[in-house]
Amino acid sequence: MKLKGKKVLITGADGFIGSHLTERCIAEGADVRAFVYYNSFSQWGWLDTVSKKTLAKHEVFAGDVRDFSCVMEACKDVDVVFHLAALISIPYSYRSPESFVATNINGTMNILQSARMLRTKKVIVTSTSEVYGTAQQVPISELHPINPQSPYAATKSSADSLAISYYRSFDVPVSVLRPFNTFGPRQSARAVIPTVIAQILAGQKSIKLGNINATRDLNYVGNTVDAFIRLAETDKGYGDVYNTGSGVEVSIAEVVEIIQKILKKKVRIEIDQERLRPAKSEVERLVCDCSKLHRLTGWEPQLTLEQGLVKTCAWMKDNLKYYKPELYNV
Numbered sequence: 346m347k348l349k350g351k352k353v354l355i356t357g358a359d360g361f362i363g364s365h366l367t368e369r370c371i372a373e374g375a376d377v378r379a380f381v382y383y384n385s386f387s388q389w390g391w392l393d394t395v396s397k398k399t400l401a402k403h404e405v406f407a408g409d410v411r412d413f414s415c416v417m418e419a420c421k422d423v424d425v426v427f428h429l430a431a432l433i434s435i436p437y438s439y440r441s442p443e444s445f446v447a448t449n450i451n452g453t454m455n456i457l458q459s460a461r462m463l464r465t466k467k468v469i470v471t472s473t474s475e476v477y478g479t480a481q482q483v484p485i486s487e488l489h490p491i492n493p494q495s496p497y498a499a500t501k502s503s504a505d506s507l508a509i510s511y512y513r514s515f516d517v518p519v520s521v522l523r524p525f526n527t528f529g530p531r532q533s534a535r536a537v538i539p540t541v542i543a544q545i546l547a548g549q550k551s552i553k554l555g556n557i558n559a560t561r562d563l564n565y566v567g568n569t570v571d572a573f574i575r576l577a578e579t580d581k582g583y584g585d586v587y588n589t590g591s592g593v594e595v596s597i598a599e600v601v602e603i604i605q606k607i608l609k610k611k612v613r614i615e616i617d618q619e620r621l622r623p624a625k626s627e628v629e630r631l632v633c634d635c636s637k638l639h640r641l642t643g644w645e646p647q648l649t650l651e652q653g654l655v656k657t658c659a660w661m662k663d664n665l666k667y668y669k670p671e672l673y674n675v
Contacts, residue, residue: 590633
């Protein structure tokens with residue numbers, strides 16, 4: 346099913362990945378309804394930064410995924426739902442776990458129940474590699490044990506299971522896409538790459554970080570968006586989970602070195618105790634096996650880590666005003 350001419354709902358369209366997916370779906374010729382989190386300032390998150398020409402080509406729907414009536418209204422007359430709306434900050438999930446249950450689990454249930462009642466043709470639910478916890482074997486395939494190590498990861502794991510249950514119980518045509526660590530323009534400062542870049546661009550000689558020995562699979566946002574599109578356009582893959590990532594393992598310390606070379610700046614790293622996760626909650630190692638998605642759709646990442654970092658650094662140079670490098674964003 347090609348997206349051109351189809352009515353598409355994107356929840357979390359005001360966020361990092363969601364705003365990029367919104368632009369891409371519009372470019373593919375889809376009729377996009379962008380679900381953004383309601384606020385009294387009529388602010389649309391990162392969608393406020395995209396071109397007016399692009400904005401004119403989609404409908405903005407302000408609401409809250411925690412409200413079933415609101416979600417039902419948003420899902421009406423829609424062919425495909427990309428469900429990205431979620432609370433995502435791991436440190437904040439230590440502070441406010443009930444908010445994560447309400448948004449990530451109940452919000453996903455609202456999407457699934459609406460899709461069931463309205464007979465939506467396809468639903469893509471967004472997962473996270475954090476549900477695997479620290480790698481017990483590498484690379485991590487979809488058969489890896491589920492071992493969430495934070496309240497955030499636990500709610501995402503629950504949402505994944507709920508999505509699969511709706512396929513098995515009610516034949517809701519849902520697939521789960523499980524991105525590893527996506528990065529790129531518009532990512533919030535609660536993530537490590539914009540944290541590093543922002544501190545360096547702000548002229549700090551010493552940057553504050555948490556665990557720099559942990560390894561991650563860092564995938565550029567354009568690659569991740571392409572995975573969403575490929576999975577949505579296939580007529581197979583319902584009731585199953587698909588990883589998407591670069592397949593390359595890199596430590597945070599190594600990432601800092603690459604960014605320093607791109608920006609031609611040398612900095613010291615200061616370990617900030619506030620930025621360290623509780624010991625039993627830290628995910629030490631992640632690296633993706635995305636062969637299952639490749640077999641289904643032919644998807645593979647197009648941009649490397651270094652190419653993506655060059656694009657991200659260039660964007661952040663022009664948009665540093667959106668960041669507060671002196672603060673720790675929980």
